[in-house]
Amino acid sequence: MAQNDLLYAGVMESITSLRGFSAGYIPFRAQHQILQVIQRQLEIHAFRFIQEWHLAESLAAGWTCPEALELHKVFRFFRAHREKVKDECYQLTLRALTRWRGVITSIRHAAVHRIPQDRKSLLKLIRAAIKFSKCTVGLEDSESLCRLQALVKKVLSEFDQLTTQLKQKATLQISLCEARPRHLSQRLILLPEA
Numbered sequence: 103m104a105q106n107d108l109l110y111a112g113v114m115e116s117i118t119s120l121r122g123f124s125a126g127y128i129p130f131r132a133q134h135q136i137l138q139v140i141q142r143q144l145e146i147h148a149f150r151f152i153q154e155w156h157l158a159e160s161l162a163a164g165w166t167c168p169e170a171l172e173l174h175k176v177f178r179f180f181r182a183h184r185e186k187v188k189d190e191c192y193q194l195t196l197r198a199l200t201r202w203r204g205v206i207t208s209i210r211h212a213a214v215h216r217i218p219q220d221r222k223s224l225l226k227l228i229r230a231a232i233k234f235s236k237c238t239v240g241l242e243d244s245e246s247l248c249r250l251q252a253l254v255k256k257v258l259s260e261f262d263q264l265t266t267q268l269k270q271k272a273t274l275q276i277s278l279c280e281a282r283p284r285h286l287s288q289r290l291i292l293l294p295e296a
Contacts, residue, residue: 128257130218136250137213140231141173143247144206148176151238155192159183173210177203195237205230221258228254 128136149168152160156179163179165171177200184196199206209227212219219227228251235244 128221128224128254130216133219133224134213134216136224136254137209137219137227139250140228140247141210141213142168144209144231144234145169145171145173147235147238147243148173152176152179155187156183159186174207177207198237199234202230202234206234224254225251225258 146168149160149165149171152165152171159179160171180196180199184193187193205227209231211217212227228247232244232247232251235247
């Protein structure tokens with residue numbers, strides 16, 4: 103098992119064991135861990151991409167390992183070195199990556215500053231991370247982020263089902279309470295006068 107898979111498995115185990123996680127919503131602590139995992143994966147993928155295309159420049163920048171690379175600095179690096187590689191495939195990839203700059207840097211920002219996310223924002227961040235990973239390292243190496251997205255969607259779906267069931271139960275109870283007085287009042291009408 104690869105080191106990334108071990109990291110993913112360990113973090114996913116700790117996330118799903120958090121109190122409240124099984125209730126069908128994603129508590130803040132779990133959100134924070136999810137964002138940290140995403141940030142770490144993106145830094146690893148960006149590091150591998152930069153090592154492939156800009157080895158000398160990345161070493162000059164002091165990026166000897168993924169931990170040394172900071173996600174928000176990657177886009178400045180791309181901007182500074184975009185003309186050094188003339189390969190058309192690289193240029194197309196770079197344009198795609200640059201389009202996701204705002205969302206990708208917000209992943210880092212949310213992870214570092216512990217900013218809570220609503221479900222729509224969290225799913226948007228995960229989708230952007232998957233796209234970024236697919237562009238930088240390919241489909242196979244972005245599988246862990248796809249599994250993370252599947253887990254989050256499953257939990258949110260379970261939460262929606264639970265919410266729907268609770269709403270139906272509450273509606274039924276309300277209708278039973280409303281029906282009873284009408285039923286009793288009709289009985290009073292049908293009773294003979296004394």
